Amino acid sequence: MLTLRVRETMSEFDYDLIIIGAGVGGHGAALHAVKCGLKTAIIEAKDMGGTCVNRGCIPSKALLAASGRVRELADSDHLKSLGIAIGGVNFDRPTIADHANNLVSKIRGDLTNSLKRLKVDTIHGWGKIAGPQKVSVIGDSGEKIYTAKDIMLCPGSVPFVPPGIEIDHKTVFTSDEAVRLETLPKWIAIIGSGYIGLEFSDIYTALGCEVTMIEALDSLMPGFDPEISKIAERVLIKPRDIETYVGVLAKSIKPGNPVAIELVDAKSKEAIEILEVDACLVATGRIPATKNLGLEFVGVELDKRGFIAVNDKMQVIQSGEPVPHLWAVGDATGKMMLAHAASGQGVIAIENICNRPKTIDYRSIPAAAFTHPEISYVGLTEPQAEALAQQEGYKVASVKTYFKGNSKALAEGETEGIAKVVYRQDTGELLGVHIIGIHASDLIQEAANAIAERQSVHELAFRIHTHPTLSEVLDEAYKRAEVAA
Numbered sequence: 442m443l444t445l446r447v448r449e450t451m452s453e454f455d456y457d458l459i460i461i462g463a464g465v466g467g468h469g470a471a472l473h474a475v476k477c478g479l480k481t482a483i484i485e486a487k488d489m490g491g492t493c494v495n496r497g498c499i500p501s502k503a504l505l506a507a508s509g510r511v512r513e514l515a516d517s518d519h520l521k522s523l524g525i526a527i528g529g530v531n532f533d534r535p536t537i538a539d540h541a542n543n544l545v546s547k548i549r550g551d552l553t554n555s556l557k558r559l560k561v562d563t564i565h566g567w568g569k570i571a572g573p574q575k576v577s578v579i580g581d582s583g584e585k586i587y588t589a590k591d592i593m594l595c596p597g598s599v600p601f602v603p604p605g606i607e608i609d610h611k612t613v614f615t616s617d618e619a620v621r622l623e624t625l626p627k628w629i630a631i632i633g634s635g636y637i638g639l640e641f642s643d644i645y646t647a648l649g650c651e652v653t654m655i656e657a658l659d660s661l662m663p664g665f666d667p668e669i670s671k672i673a674e675r676v677l678i679k680p681r682d683i684e685t686y687v688g689v690l691a692k693s694i695k696p697g698n699p700v701a702i703e704l705v706d707a708k709s710k711e712a713i714e715i716l717e718v719d720a721c722l723v724a725t726g727r728i729p730a731t732k733n734l735g736l737e738f739v740g741v742e743l744d745k746r747g748f749i750a751v752n753d754k755m756q757v758i759q760s761g762e763p764v765p766h767l768w769a770v771g772d773a774t775g776k777m778m779l780a781h782a783a784s785g786q787g788v789i790a791i792e793n794i795c796n797r798p799k800t801i802d803y804r805s806i807p808a809a810a811f812t813h814p815e816i817s818y819v820g821l822t823e824p825q826a827e828a829l830a831q832q833e834g835y836k837v838a839s840v841k842t843y844f845k846g847n848s849k850a851l852a853e854g855e856t857e858g859i860a861k862v863v864y865r866q867d868t869g870e871l872l873g874v875h876i877i878g879i880h881a882s883d884l885i886q887e888a889a890n891a892i893a894e895r896q897s898v899h900e901l902a903f904r905i906h907t908h909p910t911l912s913e914v915l916d917e918a919y920k921r922a923e924v925a926a
């Protein structure tokens with residue numbers, strides 16, 4: 442059946458599927474498309490692997506790994522409590538930067554080869570829709586038109602720089618430059634306390650920089666469950682060389698030596714002060730890279746914020762209706778700006794293209810900040826769960842367990858942190874799990890799997906966990922919830 446279908450489309454179109462953008466969204470979709478027997482091409486204008494591989498997850502995690510070791514080895518009290526004494530720790534900034542750059546090259550090479558091996562055609566150039574089932578690519582040798590039964594848009598996102606902020610890429614820069622770690626400024630301001638602000642404050646402070654963090658909203662790390670944000674502030678901010686401003690807007694930033702940052706009250710817009718620092722990282726969110734995609738040739742308009750509207754099957758939507766043979770995944774859809782969400786959406790789109798209807802379940806997609814210790818979550822925060830419960834007419838409960846009560850955490854001497862489980866009081870259904878503590882990014886997966894299955898704490902409390910492991914922090918939480926429910 443499948444072979445016949447592919448042969449039919451091959452006679453009619455150049456490809457079964459053309460993907461625009463070879464980030465993790467496009468790459469994940471391409472791998473799955475080949476498994477489904479689709480003749481596939483992927484178009485990339487810049488670097489294979491997109492943001493995650495070249496300017497995002499990969500280099501930032503390499504920097505966090507190296508700077509995390511420095512932090513650990515510099516913590517003489519912690520080492521002493523384990524009976525270890527070392528004579529100080531030295532590091533070499535360029536070698537740490539090389540570690541990140543080399544990892545980027547390796548992973549970009551692996552990703553490119555994986556597409557070659559699977560006979561996915563890689564086309565370099567700017568891809569855009571030229572009409573229904575038609576794509577134009579402008580590359581070094583001019584414009585070429587290709588036809589495809591289905592087209593998938595995966596153009597990703599770029600850093601958002603608020604008006605008034607001038608970027609010179611040297612003294613005032615975004616994560617695109619920060620991941621290269623070309624300097625270690627003595628004093629750096631970080632605008633925004635989201636994922637990037639938090640991860641880079643971890644890197645910079647471990648490597649001896651003084652940080653000033655400026656957040657426009659009323660609390661730091663506003664995206665996390667409020668209880669987790671509070672603990673994160675106590676563990677990741679207060680004990681470190683980090684000064685914070687909340688409810689404060691960076692109204693203008695002028696690059697130079699020093700960098701001048703005009704701070705105003707976020708609500709009243711009253712002037713606060715001019716801050717002078719050595720450098721500034723602007724980490725104020727990301728915007729979709731959706732300009733010049735030729736959407737007008739198929740009558741599609743972007744939403745108000747510039748995202749491509751999609752349904753849960755990843756079909757592009759116009760006026761509430763799916764546009765035939767047009768799909769979009771990844772950051773450009775504005776759902777969850779995470780690498781695994783992008784590739785997960787890609788897989789869902791391919792399943793639907795192959796007539797195996799599937800929808801994406803955002804509730805069960807986990808997220809993590811790779812700080813020391815880490816933060817992770819899946820599902821709803823407690824305030825989100827409360828709001829939903831009020832609409833749907835049930836009550837929400839939550840329980841907490843502490844890393845300081847866990848044998849493995851005690852053995853490691855890493856006892857900061859909690860796991861918080863949010864669930865429906867009537868059925869025990871797990872609604873959200875939030876963790877801050879050592880290896881939180883790995884611990885969250887079992888909760889994500891449980892939420893995907895809409896499991897209840899009544900079932901989860903009977904799952905046997907290995908002893909002694911950090912996973913018992915969650916085991917204990919499920920057991921407490923089962924008793925309380």
Ligand SMILES: Cc1cc2nc3c(=O)[nH]c(=O)nc-3n(C[C@H](O)[C@H](O)[C@H](O)COP(=O)(O)OP(=O)(O)OC[C@H]3O[C@@H](n4cnc5c(N)ncnc54)[C@H](O)[C@@H]3O)c2cc1C
Binds near residue numbers: 484486491494773
């Ligand atoms: C500093 C940083 C750290 C991050 N860390 C993590 C992390 O630890 N975990 C995590 O899950 N996520 C992380 N993210 C987020 C993650 O990188 C993104 O969610 C992910 O890269 C989105 O993938 P995508 O395929 O949608 O888009 P992108 O990765 O942005 O890829 C889009 C690609 O499309 C190309 N393109 C765009 N338009 C066209 C066109 N018209 N023609 C041809 N090519 C085009 C672009 O050049 C680009 O290569 C991080 C992001 C940053 C910035």
Ligand SMILES: NC(=O)c1ccc[n+]([C@@H]2O[C@H](COP(=O)([O-])OP(=O)(O)OC[C@H]3O[C@@H](n4cnc5c(N)ncnc54)[C@H](O)[C@@H]3O)[C@@H](O)[C@H]2O)c1
Binds near residue numbers: 637638655777810
């Ligand atoms: N570990 C991870 O998974 C990871 C790591 C890094 C980035 N990312 C992804 O990249 C995206 C971008 O990260 P981010 O940290 O830039 O965005 P973010 O949306 O997480 O945080 C941006 C913060 O900046 C604040 N802000 C905006 N304008 C401001 C101003 N003028 N002055 C002061 N504060 C201001 C916002 O209130 C917000 O708290 C995230 O959405 C995330 O999905 C993920």
